[in-house]
Structures are given as structure tokens and as C-alpha cells.
Amino acid sequence: MDVRHLRHFLAVAETLNYTRAAENLVMAASPLSRSIQQLELEIGGTLFARGTRKVELTPLGIALVPYAEKTLADLDALRREMTRRLQGHREFDVGLRSLPLELTNAFIADVVKAVEPEAVVRLHPLESYAQMERILNGRLAFGLVNRRVDDRRLEYWELLRETPAIALPDIPRFSELTEVTPHDLVGIRLLMQPGAGSFSPETQLFADAAAELVPVEAEIVGGLSAMISAGDSCCLTLANPSSPWHKYLSGDGVVIRPLAGVPAKASTYLTWRTDRDVEADLTPVIEAAREYFAEPWEF
Numbered sequence: 001m002d003v004r005h006l007r008h009f010l011a012v013a014e015t016l017n018y019t020r021a022a023e024n025l026v027m028a029a030s031p032l033s034r035s036i037q038q039l040e041l042e043i044g045g046t047l048f049a050r051g052t053r054k055v056e057l058t059p060l061g062i063a064l065v066p067y068a069e070k071t072l073a074d075l076d077a078l079r080r081e082m083t084r085r086l087q088g089h090r091e092f093d094v095g096l097r098s099l100p101l102e103l104t105n106a107f108i109a110d111v112v113k114a115v116e117p118e119a120v121v122r123l124h125p126l127e128s129y130a131q132m133e134r135i136l137n138g139r140l141a142f143g144l145v146n147r148r149v150d151d152r153r154l155e156y157w158e159l160l161r162e163t164p165a166i167a168l169p170d171i172p173r174f175s176e177l178t179e180v181t182p183h184d185l186v187g188i189r190l191l192m193q194p195g196a197g198s199f200s201p202e203t204q205l206f207a208d209a210a211a212e213l214v215p216v217e218a219e220i221v222g223g224l225s226a227m228i229s230a231g232d233s234c235c236l237t238l239a240n241p242s243s244p245w246h247k248y249l250s251g252d253g254v255v256i257r258p259l260a261g262v263p264a265k266a267s268t269y270l271t272w273r274t275d276r277d278v279e280a281d282l283t284p285v286i287e288a289a290r291e292y293f294a295e296p297w298e299f
Contacts, residue, residue: 009064102242132147229254
């Protein structure tokens with residue numbers, strides 16, 4: 001039985017949507033469908049009931065889920081243990097989004113290295129949903145994410161809270177403000193950074209007030225700040241001066257102000273796969289993180 005077929009099966013079983021599962025697996029829907037069909041032929045029965053509007057697990061598919069999860073977890077554990085024995089040290093692949101350098105350094109030096117001094121930590125810059133998918137398929141041990149999904153296979157611990165803000169043209173209309181209301185954005189474009197997620201209910205009010213939402217898919221260095229300083233655009237960011245997005249957008253022609261009426265902070269979470277929270281695997285690091293970040297850092 002091909003391990004890839006089991007990974008593909010679990011992706012569809014979790015989403016009950018072939019298109020969304022294919023996106024999570026970074027593959028096309030047609031080869032994913034063929035992979036499921038090959039697994040069904042090998043098992044000898046149908047795993048999914050495919051309707052015109054929805055996909056559902058069959059009783060056989062429901063029965064396969066825990067076995068597939070255990071098989072893949074055991075294979076991941078085997079691979080990690082063999083690597084440790086060959087190399088003589090632990091390895092941790094960690095995903096991260098744009099974060100203050102102090103937080104990343106603290107997690108590596110004061111959490112991971114405090115538990116495993118000889119460990120090798122490899123960082124993988126990825127947006128939050130991509131991190132969680134790689135955690136689930138065993139390619140990452142931890143993620144540092146700013147999104148959460150309702151998935152029983154993932155656990156989270158809050159590390160950081162930052163105040164939402166907005167970068168605006170440095171003109172009297174905006175530079176004289178101490179905080180920004182949705183009304184202040186009337187007539188100005190709101191730039192959407194690469195990888196930006198959906199709006200919270202509070203920030204949705206700001207998006208609705210803007211004259212236009214402008215997705216910026218391919219960013220060049222200095223491009224967003226240049227667009228803002230030109231006078232007709234703004235961009236959501238964070239008030240924390242050590243935030244990479246704050247540093248990136250600040251400078252000549254740009255002012256950054258906090259959002260009015262948005263009490264919720266932007267949170268960053270440490271996340272991991274729940275079945276790896278065992279003493280022989282991630283538990284010592286998880287416990288160290290919970291102790292070190294007993295209270296999340298606030299900015």
C-alpha cells in the first residue's frame with residue numbers, strides 16, 4: 001500500500017472536498033482523485049460517497065481513518081528516530097510567518113536549545129495554513145502561526161499579542177491622527193499584502209470603508225511603501241516597531257497609526273500535532289514553551 005495514498009485519503013477525509021484537499025496537498029484535483037481510486041481498488045471498497053454537492057465518508061472510509069492516521073504517525077516516528085540515531089542529535093523543522101526576531105530567537109535559544117542543546121533547528125518561512133498542512137503531514141515539528149483551524153489533530157499555545165495598526169501616507173490628513181477609524185479611510189485604497197488572510201469582524205469595517213481593495217501578489221522590495229507614500233493607498237500592519245511588517249512599511253512618506261475600536265490583539269501561536277505530544281518526542285519542548293511563555297508577550 002502506497003503511503004502517499006493514505007496521505008491523500010486523510011486530506012480528503014478531513015476536508016470532504018477534493019478541490020480543497022488538492023490545494024492543501026499542493027497538487028491537482030484529478031491526480032488526487034486517481035490516487036483515491038487506486039486506494040479503493042487495493043482495499044476493495046468505496047471510501048467516499050461522491051454526490052453532486054458534497055463528499056461523505058462511507059462506513060469503510062470511517063473505519064480506515066484511525067488506521068491511516070496511526071500508520072502515518074508510526075512512519076513519521078520511525079523516520080525521526082532513524083535520523084536521530086544516524087546523526088546523533090535531534091532535528092526540528094519549524095515553520096514561521098513574519099515575526100519579531102526576538103520571538104524567533106527566544107523560541108530557538110530559550111525553549112528548544114534549553115531542552116535539546118545539540119538540536120538542529122531549521123526554519124521554513126511559510127504562511128500559517130501552509131505550516132499547519134506540513135505539520136499534519138509530518139514535514140514540520142512546530143509552526144509559529146497567526147491563524148487557527150478547528151482540527152482535533154492540532155494544538156496551540158499563544159506566544160505573542162500585537163496591536164493592529166495601519167500604514168498611511170505621511171500627509172496632514174493622516175499624520176495628525178493618533179488612531180485611525182474606518183471613516184478615515186474613505187476614498188483611499190487598501191493594499192492587501194501577499195499571503196494576507198481574511199479580515200476579523202473589527203478590521204472588516206476598515207476594509208469596507210476603503211475605496212478599493214488591491215491585492216498585491218508579487219511584491220518587490222519597497223513596492224508597498226512606495227505605493228503608500230504616493231498618497232492614495234494604505235496597508236494593514238502592526239503597531240509593534242519590532243514587527244517585520246512594521247519595519248518594512250515604515251520610512252519616508254509613511255506613518256503608522258493604531259486602529260481605533262479594535263480591542264482584539266493579533267496573536268501568534270505555537271502549534272504542533274497532538275499525537276506528537278509524548279515524552280519521547282515533542283513533550284519536553286512543548287512543556288518548556290508553556291513555561292517560558294506562561295503569559296504571551298504583548299506589544
